[in-house]
Amino acid sequence: MAFGDPNHILKETALISRFLEYVRMDTQSSESSETCPSTQKQLVLAKKLVGELRELGLSDANLDENGYVTGTLPGNRRGGQTIGFLAHLDTSPACSGEGVKPLIHESYDGKAISLIEGVVIRPEENPQLASCVGDTIITADGTTLLGADDKAGIAEILAAVEYLVKHPELPRPTIKVGFTPDEEIGKGAAKFPIETFGADVAFTLDGGFDGEINLETFNADSAFVTMTGVSTHPGTAKNKLVNALRYMAIFLEKLPKEQAPETTEGREGFIHPYDLSGDASRCKAHLILRDFEKDKLEALGQKIRDIADAVAQLEPRLKIDVEIRHSYPNMHEFLMDKPEIAQRLNEAVRLCGLTPRVEPIRGGTDGANLSRMGLPCPNIFAGGVNFHGPTEWISTRSMGLAVCTILNLIDAYA
Ligand SMILES: [Zn+2]
Incomplete structure (x- = not known):
């Protein structure tokens, strides 16, 4: 069974309402902090997510002493691999995440989007907007970042879980979900409970626009x-x-x-x-x-x-x-001998009707360190554009497609 209709996901799940709730919560991390998580406010979202996972029936959902949220959706197939999905709780210290007021721009008309404070999202600087005409676009109000990086990833993982819980007939392997603190300050993998997480392969939902997948980092x-x-x-x-x-x-x-x-x-x-x-x-x-x-x-x-x-x-x-x-390290080093991971990921994106854009990340991800620690972990698009600044935006269609990609991957691993 292939998933490729974002509207179906938007209708069947609380994807967008969850996302709007999460972005309103300030979870900025801090480079100058010595604690883990670096800021206590990340724990407010972490606790909320534990509650939501439990509501969805993931009875082992847990927040550990370092601020990592994990939970298990048991599989309905014998054997096979356990597959993980990860996203990060924090937003970038580079731009304020306090008092985020998400604005919803319905039926986008292809023109520039003006926010307050003279902040404008222009089509000439955002070529991705051309493929979003007619979409619902979400931005902040121009005074803060939006936080689609990476609350879109969190909402997408939860929507996929919600969908599977509603559809127990769909074949699935055991699925682990994880939400990590402090990715933006490079510490997201540092205390990740990799042993108890127990996944054979995982994917971070922390990439950019439709179809982007990352198998390589610096x-x-x-x-x-x-x-x-x-x-x-x-x-x-x-x-x-x-x-x-x-x-x-x-x-x-x-x-x-x-x-x-x-x-x-x-x-x-x-x-x-x-x-x-x-x-x-x-x-x-x-x-x-x-x-x-x-x-x-x-x-x-x-x-x-x-x-x-x-x-x-x-x-x-x-x-x-x-x-x-x-x-x-470059995570490619740890994915090279497991070509089936990239194959399945490419196919999952293709089944959405998208052409996979395999782009090397000129930076690092939590996945790079997790791959080195023994959990192969490429990165998937979450849909957002212009991370870490007041012009950050996301189309709800992209978010639906990211959920479709997750569901296609789960089907492939089942
Ligand atoms: Zn991110």
Whole structure:
């Protein structure tokens, strides 16, 4: 049985009313927090979701001490794989998520959508709008983000569960659902209860517009370059002072300009000086290194070491220390030997009448770290556009199609 009619899903489930409730709840995460979850307000939504899962009959629905929500919809087929669906509770620290007022624009007419504060969503900057004429589009009011990233994902997973509960005759494997805190600050997978979750394969519903699927992320490293000079009173510094800041400036200037985020796209990697702190005696730069290929990422690390060596040659009294730390791997590495996952995902999208757009993510996802931890976890479109800003929008048709994709995948795994 193939699902491809978003209107059927919109009619049969509480997809949109759930979504509108979730986006009104402020769940912004915080980079400066040391706790898990990083903000207590994420727990308010987490507790609500446990209640909704239990109402749908997922009696084991649970919120753990770190803010992770999990639940099980038992299968009605013997054997087979257990399949998980994940979405994240938090919204980005980059834009306010407080007091979100969702606006519903029915029968979209193809023109620009004006919000308050002079915020306009223009078709020329949003080519996706062309395929949304006639749709119902949801935006915020222009003062906050919408939070479709990733409350659309949460609402879509719950709608799929709701649909299956209403239709017990549909074949399904055991299904696990999980809602994670702190994805936007890169910690969503950190304390994920992967053992008790017990899925063989999982999918995050955290991608963009219709048909997008992501099987690849960057490989990511961080480099920390520390320079220690010789500090003296500047009045008597002649031939004694070694100013670490001056040498750091030389180091930064020597970084390849053609391998920077501002000059690369597609599958090209980069080195990005990200943070700088210190003074004339000692300073430290934090750089991020990204590439889709492991050996190319290693080459970027070597390039940093080589440039640091060249700077060290200029002044023997200067001390330079380079430390490279691994951040996350390209999840492709863990999906390569399981081609059936990508095949089924492509087919699930195709059955919706969409052409799958397999795009490498120029960033990371929780799925990258979960894949490394042993749970293969590609990413599926949730429908939203313009994440992390006041022009974020989503079409309810896209949301219905995301639910269809989930149901098609479940059918494939059954
Ligand atoms: Zn997201």
